[in-house]
Amino acid sequence: MATKKCCNGDGEREHYAALDEFIASCSKGRDALIPVLHRAQNIFGYLPVPVQQHVAAAMGLPVSEVYGVVSFYHYFTMQPRGRHTINVCLGTACYVRGAKKVVEALCDELKIRMGETTPDRRFSLMTQRCFGACGLAPVLMIDDDVHGRVTPRKIAAILARYE
C-alpha cells in the first residue's frame, strides 16, 4: 500500500518504529486506543489516515472505529499543524467583546474554517477558553504572542508579522 508521507519522509520509518514500540508496551485490546493515539499524534504531529490504519492493524481494531475515536475528540487532528498556531479566545469576556467577528474575519482572511490549516501550512486556526487576559478582550494568541483588543480590521496586519 502506498503510504502517504507524514511530516517528513526521512523520519517516517523511525516514527512508525517508535509507535510500534509504544503499542507493544500497551495492554491488548481497545482500552489502549486513546493512549496510543495520543502517542501517535505526539510522534507524527497529527493523525492522517495511514497512521490510523497502522494503529488499527497493529491493535487488531477496525479502522472505522479508530477513525470514529479520532473524529470524536477535538484534541486529535487529521490535519498537519501549520508553522504558526492561532488561538482565538472564546471565553465570556472576549465573546461579548466581539471574538466571534474576529473568528469570522480570520476565516475569511485565511480561507479556512475553524480547526483547519491553510494549504501552505502557514497557519492553523484554533479556539480556546480564556487566556486570563480578559482586560485585553478580545484576545488572540499566535504561537506564544498575545494580541489584545483585536478587531477584524487589524487582522491582516497582525498576520503579516508571521511567515
Add this chain to the structure above:
Amino acid sequence: MTIELTIDRQPVSVPEDATILDAAKAAGIIIPTLCYMPDIASPGSCRVCLVEIEGARTLQPACVTKVAPGMVVRTNSKQAREARRLSVELLLANHPWDCNACVRNGQCELQDLAQTMGITDVRFPYAGEEVPLDTSTPALVRDMNKCILCRRCIGVCQDVQGVSTLAPRARGFDTVVGAGVGDNLCEAVCVQCGQCSAICPVGAIYEKDAIEDVWAALDNPKKHVVVQTAPAIRAALGECFGLEPGTCVTGKMVTALRRLGFDKVFDTNFTADLTIIEEGHELLTRLKKALVDKEPVALPMFTSCSPGWINYMEFFFPDLIPNLSSCKSPQQMFGALAKTYYAQKAGVDPADIVVVSVMPCTAKKFEAERPEMHGSGYQDVDYVLTTRELGRMIQEAGIDFMALPDGEQDTPMGMSTGAADIFANTGGVMEAALRTVYEVVTGRELPTEKLHVTPIHGLEGVKEAALTFENCVPDWKFLEGVTAKVAVAHGLANAQRVCDKVAKGEADYHFIEVMCCPGGCIGGGGQPRMTTNNVRNARIKAIYAEDEGRPMRKSHTNPAIEEIYRDFLGEPLGEISHRLLHTHYEKKESSLTPATQAK
C-alpha cells in the same frame, strides 16, 4: 431463578436475565422502542423506551435495564409518556419531513412511533443540513439525512457480521454513521450484505432500486425478459402482503411474475441443482487429488454461493481463496445459461434476452456487475431485484397478490428438486450436497431420516457433521471408510471463527458451507423487514416443508439437469462448464486496508 416485579400495577414473573422490556411484553404491555433489536445486544441509545422505576433517580431505558426483585415499574405515567414523546420529537427535529416521497413511507418505524405517541405537532423545527446521497455501490444507498443515529446498523455490521465497516464518527450534532474512513461506501471494506438495510428503522440505508430498469425492459417489445427467483424468496415474499412469516407462496409468486409481464418465469433452483452437480464433483476431485494422487490441493473446500461471503474472503482471508469452490453462484450460472443454452433452445438472440433475478440479497446486485460475470458474452444477469423490490413492483402493478391462483415455473430452467429449495437456509447447501455426493460415492441414498442432516439444521452459529462412506462404488473406492467432516457457518462473525481455524491449520474439515447472512439467504439483506430469529425459524420451517413436499429431492434426479448435460454441457467440470459455470476470485486491494476485527 424467576424474578417477581410489578409493571403498571400488574404482578409479573420473568427469568432473572430479562429486561424490563421483556417483562412488559410478558405482561401484555407494549413499550415503544426504536434502537432495540431482538436477538442482538441493544445499543440503548435512542431513549424511546424510557420508563419510570420507583426509587430510581431518573427514567431508565426498558430495553437494556434488567429486572430486579420487587421492582415497581410504570410505563405509562405522565413523566414516562412525556419523556418518550420528547425523545421522538427530538429525533423528528433531526429528520427530514418528506415522508410522502420516502422509500420507507408507510413502513417507517419513526413514522409509526410518531403515530403511536399521538404526535401531531412538533415543537422543534427540522434543523438538519442536507448532505448528498451515497450511491457509490451497486447494492446500497445511504441517505445520511434520514439517519437518526439509532446505531442498529453498527450493531449488525460489527457484532453479527464482524466486518465493522460502519462506525459512528464526529460528535454532537455533527455525528454521522461513517463507512470506513472515507465518504463513500465503495471506498470502505464493505461486503454489501445489506444487513444494515434490513435493520434500518427509517430510510437511511436501503437497497439500490432496480425497479425502473426492470419496468423498462418489460415495456420494451424487442426484449425477451426472463426471471429467476432465488430459493429464499418464496418463503418470505408473502410477508410483503401481510402474510405470517413462514408462509410459502411459490405458486402465487410465479403467477405474479407472469402478470408483471415476464416472458419466462424460471427458477434459480434449477441452477442450485446444477451447482450441486458441479460443486459435488469439484469436491470429489479435490478429495481424489489429496487421497489418491497425493497432489497438493486446497482443502477444506468452501461453498461459493453467497456473494457477500465471497467479498469477505477477498478482503479478509485472501490466502484462503484457493479453498473456495470455483463454482459461480446459482444466480450467475443461471444468467450464463439463459443467454447461451436457453437462447439456443428457444431460438432467441441472446442480445435481446434480459435476465432479471429476484434475490433475498443486496450483494447479488454487486455480484451481477462483477466484470468476470460475462461468460455468455453479455452481462449474464442484467438486473437484480430484492424480495422487497419485487413486493413493491407487484403492489405498483395493482396485482391482488392474495387472490392469485398458483402457477408453475416454465421449463426447462424452472425445473428443480427439494435439494435446491434448501439452498435458502443455513445448512441447506451442505445437506443438498451430501444427498448427492453420498449417492454418487456409495450408489445408495443418504441413510438419514427424510434425507435430512439434522446436526447442521438450526440457528447455531457454527455447526458440524460427519459422514462415513462405506461400500463405495468402484470409481470412488478410495473413499472407502473415509469419514467426511463438514462444517456450516452463517453470519460472517461465525464464518470468521471457522476461517481463523482453517488458516491456522486447526480444522480437519473437508467441506464448509458459509452463508453470509444470519440464518442463510432466508435472512438476507434484501428480505422483508424485520428478520428476527423467530422469523428466520419460521421461514426455514417453510423451506423444509417445501422440500419434503417435492416428488424429487436430490439434485442429480432432476431430469432437466440430465438434459442440460446431455444436450449442452457434456460432463460436470467439462470445458463448457468451466467457461460458463466456474469463476475465479481475487484478493481485494483497498486503499483503505482492513484491519481485522477486534474480538
